[in-house]
Amino acid sequence: NAGVTQTPKFRVLKTGQSMTLLCAQDMNHEYMYWYRQDPGMGLRLIHYSVGEGTTAKGEVPDGYNVSRLKKQNFLLGLESAAPSQTSVYFCASTRVLDTGELFFGEGSRLTVL
């Protein structure tokens, strides 16, 4: 079972470059989330989606865009990367909120020089 798969797992960017992180889940989950994890800051929600074709802003959305064109995929884009976006990014999904369990990907470590 693949579960939640994130690609790429590691990436180094230069300031100003763009890139897209892909999250794919094979569990037919409605809800998908993108978090970033930084030391001492916990997990902060960037954007999320409650279903195909929908997206919403989380706690720290600036500098990021997302799309959910297909139910199984949730893309996170950085149009012009900045050093402050150096972080570990986690994607998560869940079927419905009242099951309570988020399924996480393994994380994507992004470094912006």
Next chain:
Amino acid sequence: AQSVTQLDSQVPVFEEAPVELRCNYSSSVSVYLFWYVQYPNQGLQLLLKYLSGSTLVKGINGFEAEFNKSQTSFHLRKPSVHISDTAEYFCAVSESRNRDDKIIFGKGTRLHILP
């Protein structure tokens, strides 16, 4: 909007001693509450959850938590810790009446088990 406060960033405890990791939340409506664990260099996995019903919930690996609505708390406890419990623990909250809602995490508590 909901928020979560984990009062301790690090908790050292001797092996086989009891531990409590504190979590307080803020919300104007009823909530779902969760504890997740992250072992080194891994993603997060669910320890336990409170959705409704009994305020004492039991999870995996001998952990339990108690929902206290009047104190808006959801503290995590284990009566005897093991070296394998070394990890970072995250409390999370979601507003249960809002279908379009998000799950918000606290800043985490790093549990150090001392030999």
